[in-house]
Amino acid sequence: MTTDMKRAPERFGKVALLMGGQSAEREISLRSGRMVHESLRRLGVAVEAIDPDATLLERLRSGGYDRAFIILHGRGGEDGQIQGTLSTLGLPYTGSGVLGSALGMDKYRCKLVWLGCGLPTADFVLLRDEGDLSSAVALGFPLMIKPVHEGSSLGMARVDSVADLERAWRAAAAFDPLVLAERWIQGPEFTCAILGREALPLIRLETPHVFYDYEAKYSADTTRYHCPSGLDAEVEGRLRALALRAFEVVGASGWGRVDLMLDASGQPFLLEINTVPGMTDHSLVPMAARAAGIDFDDLVWRILETSL
Ligand SMILES: Nc1ncnc2c1ncn2[C@@H]1O[C@H](COP(=O)(O)OP(=O)(O)OP(=O)(O)O)[C@@H](O)[C@H]1O
Ligand SMILES: [Mg+2]
Structure with missing residues (x-):
């Protein structure tokens, strides 16, 4: 911790740490929240954890809070709803505002914005009902099937044939009536953490699984994280710049993470993008921050500063 950071935790006032929530990623949010809670206490910040339910508005109004630290993942917490609620109450909060949060949660509209700006993203079709499956077939196999508004790889599957397509679509649709079919990208995968207006060192993810699925993310011990990424500096620089632009062009700000891949030709x-990425001890943003010389408490402090 720098001396500057020791200076004045009081300037943040009383912080509501919003963690848990009702999304499919509740458990991960609770894990992230516990880590952030401990860190804020170490930093001397006055913090109270709140697990949002129907009484949230009342608790925020009567709790005497000065700001909120949002560590809710997924729908309801990462998608602009909480951000709108806090804005209405006049409470500053960490990270992206309503628009960036909402677009970041919507993989379909996020891709539309990127395409509109000439940024590269895999070809896709939106599957609204069974009638759209034929256009997915027309994209060509393999395909990645994913719910539009989910995270943690929930409801996702690689599909190699027409026979598998309908089953995968139904499984994804159980999470979200809107489903994307994307052309499969064969090549290395990276994630880029964003802090303030800076792209942190890329992490290259390697898993023996078919893709970076829920187990590979949270429980498998076979997932490898390479940071530094192993890319040459020029390529790394270009990808970091691309990630930062992709983040900012959808209105995201403060902190977050951009996931990307390279195909066989590079x-x-x-x-x-993720506007409230994981902050568990295994999470990627803390890992990238560490590589940039920013320890967990520094990172939490800097995220809290995005609410000022
Ligand atoms: N078009 C694709 N081709 C190949 N693999 C893909 C493709 N899209 C996604 N993947 C794989 O699936 C994983 C999850 O995809 P994505 O990041 O879109 O979903 P997510 O569930 O929102 O992730 P997060 O937990 O980061 O929020 C990626 O990390 C990657 O391994
Ligand atoms: Mg992802």
Whole structure:
């Protein structure tokens, strides 16, 4: 911790740490929240954890809070709803505002904005109902099937044939009536943490699984994280700049993460952005921050500063 950071935790006032929530990623949010809670206490910040439910508005109004630290993942917390609620109450909060949060949560519209700006992302079709499956077939196999508004790889599957397509679509649709079919990208995968207006060192993810699925993310011990990424400096610089632009162009700000892949020819494809990424001890943003010389408490402090 720098001396500057020791200076004045009081300037943040009383912080509501919003963690848990009702999304499919509740458990991860609770894990992230516990880490952030401990860190804020170490930093001397006055913090109270709140697990949002129907009484949230009342608790925020009567709790005497000065700001909120949002560590809710997924729908309801990462998608602009909480951000709108806090804005209405006049409470500053960490990270992206309503627009960036909402677009970041919507993989379909996020891709539309990127394409509109000439940023590269895998070809896709939107599957609204069974009638759209034929256009997915027309994209060509393999395909990645994913719910539009989910995270943690939930409801996702690689599909190699028409026979598998309908089953995968139904499984994804159980999470979200809107489903994306994307052309499969074969090549290395990276994630780029964003802090303030800076792109942190890329992490290259390697898993023996078919893709970076839920187990590979949270429980498998076979996932490898390479940071530094192993790319040459020029390529790394270009990908970091691409990630930062992809993040900012959808209105995201403060902190977050951009996922991307390279195909066999080295051409980049943006996958998605996360406006409230994981902050568990295994999470990627803390890992990238560490590589940039920013320890967990420094990182939490700097995220809290995005609410000022
Ligand atoms: N078009 C694609 N081709 C190949 N693999 C893909 C493709 N899209 C996604 N993947 C794989 O699936 C994983 C999850 O995809 P994505 O990042 O879009 O979903 P997510 O569930 O929102 O992730 P997060 O937990 O980061 O929020 C990626 O990390 C990657 O391994
Ligand atoms: Mg992802």
